[in-house]
Each structure stands twice: as C-alpha cells, then as structure tokens.
Amino acid sequence: MKEIKAKIEALIHCKALDLDSLSKHTGIAKKGLLKNLINELIEEYKLRESGLKIINRDGKYKISVRDEHVDTITEAARPEIDKAVLETLAYIAHKKMIRQADVVRIRSNKSYNHIKELVEKGFIESKKDGRSKKLTPTRKFYEYFKLPENEEI
Amino acid sequence: MGTEKIYSAIFSDDDIKWQSIIYELIRSKKIDPWDIDLNKFSQEYLKTIENLKKLNFRISGKVVFAAAIMLKIKTKHLGLDDFILLSDEKDEEVLEEEYFDDEYLDPDEEKIMKLSKHIRHNTKKKYLIKPRLEGPRKRKVTVVELMDALKKAIEVDRRREKRKAKAKIVVPDKIYEAKKDLLPKKIVEIREKLSKLFKLNKREKIAFSNLLNEHSPKERVEKFLPILHIANGGEIHIHQEKPFSELLLEVLDERD
Numbered sequence: 001m002k003e004i005k006a007k008i009e010a011l012i013h014c015k016a017l018d019l020d021s022l023s024k025h026t027g028i029a030k031k032g033l034l035k036n037l038i039n040e041l042i043e044e045y046k047l048r049e050s051g052l053k054i055i056n057r058d059g060k061y062k063i064s065v066r067d068e069h070v071d072t073i074t075e076a077a078r079p080e081i082d083k084a085v086l087e088t089l090a091y092i093a094h095k096k097m098i099r100q101a102d103v104v105r106i107r108s109n110k111s112y113n114h115i116k117e118l119v120e121k122g123f124i125e126s127k128k129d130g131r132s133k134k135l136t137p138t139r140k141f142y143e144y145f146k147l148p149e150n151e152e153i
Numbered sequence: 154m155g156t157e158k159i160y161s162a163i164f165s166d167d168d169i170k171w172q173s174i175i176y177e178l179i180r181s182k183k184i185d186p187w188d189i190d191l192n193k194f195s196q197e198y199l200k201t202i203e204n205l206k207k208l209n210f211r212i213s214g215k216v217v218f219a220a221a222i223m224l225k226i227k228t229k230h231l232g233l234d235d236f237i238l239l240s241d242e243k244d245e246e247v248l249e250e251e252y253f254d255d256e257y258l259d260p261d262e263e264k265i266m267k268l269s270k271h272i273r274h275n276t277k278k279k280y281l282i283k284p285r286l287e288g289p290r291k292r293k294v295t296v297v298e299l300m301d302a303l304k305k306a307i308e309v310d311r312r313r314e315k316r317k318a319k320a321k322i323v324v325p326d327k328i329y330e331a332k333k334d335l336l337p338k339k340i341v342e343i344r345e346k347l348s349k350l351f352k353l354n355k356r357e358k359i360a361f362s363n364l365l366n367e368h369s370p371k372e373r374v375e376k377f378l379p380i381l382h383i384a385n386g387g388e389i390h391i392h393q394e395k396p397f398s399e400l401l402l403e404v405l406d407e408r409d
Contacts, residue, residue: 070293077292083302086294090303091310106310145296 004028005037009063012038012054016062058122058140081121088114092124093137101132175219177201191220336378343379347389351404358392361400 007026011017019031028034038061042054055064065073081089088111092098103111115135118124122140126133142149175194195217343364350359362368364376380402384391390403 065292067293070295073292074295077290079294079298080291081294086299086302087306087309090299091306093299094303094307106313107306144293145299147296 001037004034005041008034008037008061009041012061013063016057016060018060022061081123084110085114085117089118089123089137089141092118092135093141097134097136099129099132100126100135103135191224194223195220336382339375340379340382343376344383344388347383347402347404358401358403361402 004026008022011022011025017025019034022034022038023029023031026034038054045053051066051069052063053066055062065077079086088103088107091107092103100115103115107114115124115126119126122138123144124141125136125138127136128134139149141147346364347359350363361377361380364380365372380389380391380400383389388405390405392401392403393399394401
C-alpha cells in the first residue's frame with residue numbers, strides 16, 4: 001500500500017489526475033481503494049503541517065501549495081494564468097456580464113484566445129447572445145479567488 | 154486525419170518509395186542503420202532528390218513524417234519516456250507496433266520494422282540519459298494579482314476611450330470655412346453677371362462657359378457652386394443636353 005500511495009503522490013505531483021487516470025497509471029482497478037489512499041495522503045499532509053496540500057478540483061487530484069505560502073512562492077513559480085489572460089478575466093469579472101464583442105473591442109483580437117482558455121479552465125461561462133456571446137464569471141472563479149459570488153471587483 | 158490513414162499514406166506505393174531511398178543511403182554507407190542521424194538523413198535525402206532531378210513533394214512529406222517517427226522512437230528510448238507517461242493521447246509507439254504487426258506487412262516494411270527495433274535497442278544502450286529536472290511549477294493566482302490585472306485592464310480601457318474621444322473631434326477645415334464665408338458674396342456676383350448676360354443674350358439660354366475667364370478646374374468649381382445655390386433658390390434652371398456637354402443656364406425670374 002505504501003508503494004501505491006507513493007505512486008499516487010508522484011503522479012498528482014506532475015499533473016491533476018482523476019481516479020480513472022490514476023487507476024490507469026498505477027494499475028489499481030479499485031477506485032475505492034485509490035480514493036482511500038488519497039484521503040490518507042491528504043491527512044498525512046495536514047498532520048505534518050506541510051507547505052503543500054492535496055486538492056480536488058472537478059474530480060481531479062493535484063498537489064498544490066498551501067494558501068498561506070502562496071505569497072512566499074510568488075517570485076519562484078509562474079502563475080497558472082498568464083498576465084494578459086488574467087487581465088481579460090479581471091475585466092469580465094468586473095463587468096459581471098459582458099458581450100464577447102465588447103471584450104474584443106476593448107482588449108483586442110487576442111482576447112478571443114484568452115476567452116477560449118478561460119472557458120476551458122472553467123473561469124467564465126459563454127452563452128450565445130445574438131451574433132455575439134455573453135460572458136459571465138463562473139462559481140469556480142469566485143471559489144478560486146475566495147470571493148463571495150456577488151462581490152464587486 | 155487518423156493515425157491509421159497517415160500510416161497508410163506513408164506506406165502506400167510510389168514510384169520511388171521512401172524506404173528505397175533509406176536503403177540506398179545505407180547501401181552507399183552514407184548513414185549508419187544502427188544509429189541514424191536524422192539531420193544527416195534529411196540532408197542526404199535532399200541530395201538524393203536533387204540527383205533524381207525530380208521534386209516529388211508527396212515523397213518529401215513521407216520522408217519528413219518517417220523522420221518524425223524515428224525521432225520519436227529515439228526520444229522514447231533515450232530514457233525520456235517519463236515526459237510522455239502522462240500523455241492523454243494513445244501511445245504512438247503502440248500505434249506504430251499495431252501497424253507493424255498488421256497482416257498487410259510487405260517485405261520492405263518488415264525490414265523497416267526490424268530496423269526500428271535495432272534503433273531502439275542501440276540508442277537505448279548507447280545514449281541512455283536521465284530525464285532532465287522538471288521546470289518551475291505553476292502556482293495559484295492571488296486576489297491581489299487579479300486586482301492588479303483589473304487596474305491595468307481598466308487603465309487600458311480608459312486610454313482607449315480617451316483616444317477614441319480625441320479621434321471624434323473633427324478639426325474644421327479652416328480653408329474651407331474661409332471659402333464658405335465668401336460664398337454669399339460670390340452668389341451675388343454670379344447673380345449680377347447672369348442677369349447682365351441674360352439681357353445681352355436676349356433672354357436666351359446662357360452657356361456656363363460664358364461665365365468663365367481662365368477655364369481652370371478651380372474656377373469652374375468656384376463658379377459652379379454659386380450657380381447651384383442660385384438654382385436651388387429657384388432663380389435659374391440648369392440644363393444639360395448630354396452628359397458632359399455644356400451646361401445651359403436659364404434665368405427664370407427675368408422671364409416671369
């Protein structure tokens with residue numbers, strides 16, 4: 001069991017993986033067992049007051065830096081969202097609901113790619129609105145930044 | 154295009170098979186079959202193509218793809234498998250083996266299969282290297298960074314609006330304005346001239362060219378503009394028999 005746990009730890013250190021992928025890479029078919037081992041790992045990280053933690057985002061497990069240490073690593077690690085993409089996200093969140101055409105008008109053509117990336121990452125939702133699309137921040141956005149859902153930013 | 158289709162495109166018959174070029178290069182000892190230098194392989198291939206004096210892009214594409222497969226085989230067997238371990242795509246090597254295990258293998262392809270196996274074996278033994286250290290990991294974005302990003306985005310927005318507002322202010326054309334002021338005076342002048350000419354012409358139609366002195370385009374415009382104003386006021390009637398022909402002016406007030 002120790003060895004499997006170590007394998008899981010190594011895998012989720014590399015990439016966010018769901019139980020199916022973990023099962024494939026470890027060769028353990030019993031997903032219940034995998035889940036128990038992950039829970040044990042989570043507890044171990046908590047007990048030894050590690051600078052890391054195991055998070056479960058949309059069913060995918062990943063080793064992440066504990067929130068209180070994020071400021072410490074700001075210089076050393078690159079942010080998950082690039083600067084320009086983050087500006088686009090901030091602008092959409094600030095407006096709460098905005099047409100894609102307006103975002104593109106203000107943030108240039110490059111924002112088409114930003115929007116695509118943000119939708120894929122689940123930070124914004126895109127709904128058809130006539131010839132354009134309406135963009136709104138998702139619950140994941142508020143959870144990620146620990147902001148109340150109706151918070152004005 | 155599916156992988157199977159790509160493979161079938163590579164291995165389909167051509168006048169000159171890409172495999173035959175490799176065999177020829179091996180036979181002429183230009184490349185070592187046990188350690189193919191892909192750079193040299195591509196260069197030698199290009200030379201061969203030049204010698205053939207026949208540029209067949211279909212074969213070129215196939216050779217490039219074949220080189221890519223060999224590069225992948227080499228990469229994997231240089232101990233770099235770890236980097237592709239977590240790839241979601243189906244393992245290319247598995248696909249490749251699936252193809253080579255296929256019942257449609259012809260003798261040439263069988264030789265290639267053996268060759269690729271040797272490449273794997275030799276490169277792994279000869280050049281086994283450790284995977285390089287992992288690059289810096291990505292971290293979570295903080296709210297402070299989000300706020301900074303927003304500040305910047307709003308700044309950009311404001312700058313854009315300012316620029317737009319600036320562009321909207323139309324600076325009046327001073328020359329045009331000055332000329333516009335002169336227009337009423339010009340209208341009076343032309344009206345008087347028309348009246349005189351009309352009397353002299355015994356109430357007949359007057360040609361527009363009679364009003365001109367220099368006949369320059371500038372003068373034509375200067376005099377045509379007041380004419381339009383006068384005609385718009387219902388004092389004269391402008392008539393033209395054919396397009397681009399002489400403009401004929403008829404004074405209506407005098408007749409009435």
